[in-house]
Amino acid sequence: MSHTDIAVPDGVNNSLNIAISADGTAEVGRTYQIPARCGVAVRLARGQVLHIVNPSGSQVCDFFAFAAACLHEHLSMAHLHTSLASLFPKVGDALVSNQRRPLLTITADTSPGVHDTVIACCDHARYRELGCEGYHDNCADNLRMALMAIGLKAPLIPAPFNIWMNVPVQADGSTSFQPPVARAGDCISLRAEVELIAVMSACPQDITPVNGAGVSPDILAFRVSAS
Amino acid sequence: MSHTDIAVPDGVNNSLNIAISADGTAEVGRTYQIPARCGVAVRLARGQVLHIVNPSGSQVCDFFAFAAACLHEHLSMAHLHTSLASLFPKVGDALVSNQRRPLLTITADTSPGVHDTVIACCDHARYRELGCEGYHDNCADNLRMALMAIGLKAPLIPAPFNIWMNVPVQADGSTSFQPPVARAGDCISLRAEVELIAVMSACPQDITPVNGAGVSPDILAFRVSAS
Numbered sequence: 001m002s003h004t005d006i007a008v009p010d011g012v013n014n015s016l017n018i019a020i021s022a023d024g025t026a027e028v029g030r031t032y033q034i035p036a037r038c039g040v041a042v043r044l045a046r047g048q049v050l051h052i053v054n055p056s057g058s059q060v061c062d063f064f065a066f067a068a069a070c071l072h073e074h075l076s077m078a079h080l081h082t083s084l085a086s087l088f089p090k091v092g093d094a095l096v097s098n099q100r101r102p103l104l105t106i107t108a109d110t111s112p113g114v115h116d117t118v119i120a121c122c123d124h125a126r127y128r129e130l131g132c133e134g135y136h137d138n139c140a141d142n143l144r145m146a147l148m149a150i151g152l153k154a155p156l157i158p159a160p161f162n163i164w165m166n167v168p169v170q171a172d173g174s175t176s177f178q179p180p181v182a183r184a185g186d187c188i189s190l191r192a193e194v195e196l197i198a199v200m201s202a203c204p205q206d207i208t209p210v211n212g213a214g215v216s217p218d219i220l221a222f223r224v225s226a227s
Numbered sequence: 228m229s230h231t232d233i234a235v236p237d238g239v240n241n242s243l244n245i246a247i248s249a250d251g252t253a254e255v256g257r258t259y260q261i262p263a264r265c266g267v268a269v270r271l272a273r274g275q276v277l278h279i280v281n282p283s284g285s286q287v288c289d290f291f292a293f294a295a296a297c298l299h300e301h302l303s304m305a306h307l308h309t310s311l312a313s314l315f316p317k318v319g320d321a322l323v324s325n326q327r328r329p330l331l332t333i334t335a336d337t338s339p340g341v342h343d344t345v346i347a348c349c350d351h352a353r354y355r356e357l358g359c360e361g362y363h364d365n366c367a368d369n370l371r372m373a374l375m376a377i378g379l380k381a382p383l384i385p386a387p388f389n390i391w392m393n394v395p396v397q398a399d400g401s402t403s404f405q406p407p408v409a410r411a412g413d414c415i416s417l418r419a420e421v422e423l424i425a426v427m428s429a430c431p432q433d434i435t436p437v438n439g440a441g442v443s444p445d446i447l448a449f450r451v452s453a454s
Contacts, residue, residue, distance in 0.1 A: 086401045100356055
């Protein structure tokens with residue numbers, strides 16, 4: 001399948017209908033739920049902190065961020081690897097863009113801190129590979145739809161920050177998909193260093209154990225605080 | 228620096244003037260040289276093999292590929308990590324696109340096989356970070372210019388396949404930039420599985436030892452064979 005317009009999803013789900021407001025601005029302090037298998041966008045002012053909660057402990061959040069001033073500037077894992085000299089960001093680390101500018105800083109993380117930065121988000125092609133015949137919810141489309149729901153278009157599908165995704169990397173470079181090691185209620189907090197649009201997708205992967213050994217995609221929750 | 232048009236380089240070098248032909252088609256069997264610090268595009272028919280040679284042994288090739296039918300389909304390291312279950316491709320492996328389609332297969336590699344798939348290509352922002360004040364040649368711009376030189380526009384700057392770039396990954400995920408371990412004259416061969424545009428940039432990094440302890444960017448060479 002070849003996109004002439006990269007912003008158009010391969011299929012649709014309820015992500016199109018669950019924007020938290022017309023432009024993605026959140027009510028400070030309010031807790032929002034992300035339905036299982038869906039994506040939601042949130043607009044963050046500089047200095048605001050986004051707290052993402054994993055109610056089940058077993059759910060992965062595919063996380064994307066774009067500078068509000070120009071969506072072509074986006075969180076980039078390949079650039080992050082250079083700035084951190086590591087594959088694994090931790091509390092205190094800045095998460096940089098493809099312009100090598102810090103977009104967010106991890107200010108807190110109650111989980112064991114196991115997150116992935118090397119694996120692409122799931123997409124229509126991934127589920128075809130895994131044997132699905134019809135449409136399967138996927139994080140690439142959730143990103144597209146979450147942006148459409150607040151009137152924006154994805155200019156590309158960046159490699160995501162896969163929060164709670166457990167992909168150990170062995171000394172020989174080999175990788176594997178393992179169940180998350182987070183605990184129910186774990187929370188990661190990300191401070192916006194510029195005005196940005198963050199998108200969180202509650203990963204709908206239900207074939208590999210990315211979202212737990214039970215392969216049952218679950219909800220996520222989030223709230224925004226002023227600092 | 229924020230690009231409204233991602234295809235426009237931050238500065239220019241001779242990459243604009245060294246296209247091997249109007250549309251990037253190579254003369255089969257002819258050896259072409261890539262000047263130090265520059266990028267060149269080559270159009271490959273399905274089944275043709277691209278042989279990239281490292282005359283000095285110490286030069287990194289930032290490698291990109293786009294499906295000729297739609298440049299939005301491009302070689303993707305994040306998707307490759309899923310398809311290979313590894314960070315390190317080897318002879319026999321297919322290199323997939325963001326549509327999870329094999330674009331190329333590594334058919335031979337006379338080098339020790341140490342290549343990188345996690346680090347972003349160098350760009351204007353990287354050299355500013357490293358203290359450069361004026362314009363510095365960079366692989367992102369070399370990609371843009373190599374495509375412009377054959378009448379195309381880069382729709383994005385994908386994370387590259389960094390051929391001969393030596394970035395060991397430790398068990399804790401930490402990375403470091405080490406000199407290449409290739410030998411003078413080493414060659415990697417890549418078979419095109421679809422018609423595609425490949426771009427090779429002779430990485431101009433002369434501050435970190437990416438291109439050898441002597442930090443002296445050098446030439447690369449290539450030729451195309453029918454099979």
